[in-house]
Structures are given as structure tokens and as C-alpha cells.
Amino acid sequence: MEVAYQAEHDLREILQVPGEYKVLFLQGGASLQFAQVPMNLLGDKRTADYLHTGLWSGKAIEAARRYCDVRIVASSKASGFDRIPEVSDWNLNSNAAYLHYTENETVHGVQFVEAPDGVAPLVCDACSSLLSKPIDVAKHGLVYAAAQKNMGVAGLTVVIVAPALLDAAQTFTPDILNYARITDAQSMLNTPATFPWYLTGLTLKWIKRSGGLDALHRLNQAKAELLYRTLDDSNGFYRNSVQAPFRSINNVPFVLADAALEKTFVQQAEQAGLNGLKGHASVGGMRASLYNAVTLQAVEVLTDFMKNFARVYG
Numbered sequence: 686m687e688v689a690y691q692a693e694h695d696l697r698e699i700l701q702v703p704g705e706y707k708v709l710f711l712q713g714g715a716s717l718q719f720a721q722v723p724m725n726l727l728g729d730k731r732t733a734d735y736l737h738t739g740l741w742s743g744k745a746i747e748a749a750r751r752y753c754d755v756r757i758v759a760s761s762k763a764s765g766f767d768r769i770p771e772v773s774d775w776n777l778n779s780n781a782a783y784l785h786y787t788e789n790e791t792v793h794g795v796q797f798v799e800a801p802d803g804v805a806p807l808v809c810d811a812c813s814s815l816l817s818k819p820i821d822v823a824k825h826g827l828v829y830a831a832a833q834k835n836m837g838v839a840g841l842t843v844v845i846v847a848p849a850l851l852d853a854a855q856t857f858t859p860d861i862l863n864y865a866r867i868t869d870a871q872s873m874l875n876t877p878a879t880f881p882w883y884l885t886g887l888t889l890k891w892i893k894r895s896g897g898l899d900a901l902h903r904l905n906q907a908k909a910e911l912l913y914r915t916l917d918d919s920n921g922f923y924r925n926s927v928q929a930p931f932r933s934i935n936n937v938p939f940v941l942a943d944a945a946l947e948k949t950f951v952q953q954a955e956q957a958g959l960n961g962l963k964g965h966a967s968v969g970g971m972r973a974s975l976y977n978a979v980t981l982q983a984v985e986v987l988t989d990f991m992k993n994f995a996r997v998y999g
């Protein structure tokens with residue numbers, strides 16, 4: 686109980702969560718939230734708004750279709766998910782139960798510059814960016830993220846929810862997926878994921894010792910800038926096609942001009958101790974994830990390796 690209490694306390698402090706908001710520690714990953722959000726938030730509404738900005742928002746949309754009439758407010762699919770669509774092109778619906786967006790598209794490397802303004806309560810999939818930079822929780826109705834990127838290990842999902850949204854679950858929602866029931870039981874309606882919860886508690890302590898989210902944000906920006914500069918200064922040897930303002934500080938996908946070299950790149954990177962650079966299976970190419978645990982020195986090792994590789998093969 687002490688571990689659980691302390692983790693919630695530290696998370697509230699780090700994210701400056703307004704006192705009345707509920708903080709839940711759940712299981713099932715962020716993917717379960719794709720279904721749990723519509724189950725809990727629709728109330729007597731039949732429609733929900735979604736912004737389609739990449740693979741993960743696409744998955745959230747597909748999951749929600751089972752429960753409601755999904756309206757796609759705007760999509761950047763036609764341009765290969767290389768941007769956040771212009772706000773002036775958004776088609777918001779006044780009768781939507783909520784507006785869902787994916788703060789950082791982990792596969793396509795596209796990130797919002799700021800949280801959208803909408804009329805319906807704002808729901809944020811912050812799976813790959815929560816705790817990598819500050820977020821205005823008060824602007825949102827609900828924020829969710831699985832722990833395994835910046836918060837700990839897989840097995841724990843954090844949901845932060847405004848109390849006004851706790852009374853809108855569909856009648857078929859089982860208690861174990863009902864935010865209000867879970868809130869009443871302090872996230873212990875069944876056996877919680879105790880060890881991931883404990884590890885998240887340790888990670889939160891580390892974030893506080895590291896200077897909090899402003900300090901981590903500055904560091905994450907420096908890491909991302911170094912890597913994007915290396916891509917942009919490579920005379921086309923490497924390429925990231927996301928429009929500059931929307932480039933993610935968490936995930937940097939890139940391709941080689943000569944795709945035939947990609948296998949060699951990944952192999953030699955591994956030999957140099959640089960693991961996990963192969964891109965997501967759905968898009969191919971490479972991807973460097975720059976989560977909080979990745980140091981600036983590690984990104985320097987990566988960019989030095991990349992410059993050298995380009996000299997040899999370019």
C-alpha cells in the first residue's frame with residue numbers, strides 16, 4: 686500500500702495533476718484503453734471524434750468502431766503521416782462524446798506541438814511521450830499511457846481522468862474495466878501488477894532526482910536535435926520525411942537512400958553495441974527511440990556511428 690500511495694503521490698507531483706483528477710494504475714496495456722475509453726466515456730452519446738495521425742491512432746479508431754460511430758476529424762494518411770493536419774481543416778463534431786488524439790505517434794515519429802483545442806472532452810494517448818515532457822493535464826478529460834516507454838516496464842498502464850467523466854460507462858462494461866469501480870477500489874479491484882507498479886515508483890523517484898520534466902524535456906530535445914541534424918546534414922544518405930515542427934522527440938524513424946544497405950546498417954550498428962534500430966515491421970527502415978533512459982552520450986555514439994557509416998558507404 687505504501688508503494689502504491691507513494692507512486693501516485695510522485696506521479697501527481699511530477700505531472701502537476703489537478704487534485705480532483707483520479708489516477709488509476711491498470712493492466713492490459715495502452716491497447717486495452719482503445720476499448721476501455723469508449724466503453725466508459727460514451728454516456729448517452731453515440732459518436733466520438735478521432736484525429737488520425739499514424740499507426741497507433743489508426744488502431745485506436747479501429748477498436749472504438751466496435752462501440753460507437755467514429756468520426757475522423759482529420760487525417761494525414763494521404764501524405765504518409767508526415768504531419769499533424771492543419772487545425773483549420775479539422776471537422777469537429779459538436780455531439781461527440783470526446784476528442785481522441787495520439788500525442789506521439791511511436792511508429793511514424795510524428796508529435797503534436799501542443800494539445801488540441803476541442804469542444805468535447807480531450808482524450809490523449811500519451812503512451813510514448815508521458816513523462817518525457819510537461820503536459821497540461823487540466824486541459825484533458827483523460828490521459829493514458831502504458832509504463833514501458835518512459836515510466837517503467839510493461840504490465841502497468843496509467844490513466845488520469847477528470848471526475849466529471851466517471852459516470853458515463855455503458856451498462857455492459859464489466860466492473861474490472863469500469864473507471865468508477867476501479868477508482869472506488871483504489872486500482873485494486875483485483876490483484877494489481879505489483880512489481881511493475883513498484884518499478885514505476887522507482888522511475889518516478891529517478892525523474893524527481895533528474896530535475897523533473899522540464900529538465901528531462903530539455904535533454905530529450907537536445908538528443909532529438911542532434912539526431913535530426915545528423916540526418917539532415919547527410920546529403921540525402923539518411924532521410925526522415927516528417928515535417929520539421931511535428932518531428933517526434935521520442936521516436937526518430939529514418940531510411941537510407943539506398944534501401945539495400947539497411948541490413949548492413951543494422952548489423953554493423955549491433956556490432957557497435959547499438960541495439961533496437963530496426964524500424965517497426967509496418968513501415969520498415971530504421972527507428973531510434975530516445976526515451977528517458979537513453980542518454981545524450983548514447984545518441985552521440987549513434988550519430989558518430991551514422992556519420993562514419995555514411996563516409997564508408999556514401
Ligand SMILES: Cc1ncc(COP(=O)(O)O)c(C=O)c1O
Pocket residue numbers: 713714715716717741787789790791792810811812813831
Ligand atoms: C502511442 C501508442 N499507443 C498505444 C500503444 C499500445 O501499447 P501497449 O503495447 O501497452 O498495448 C503503443 C505501443 O507501442 C503506442 O506507442
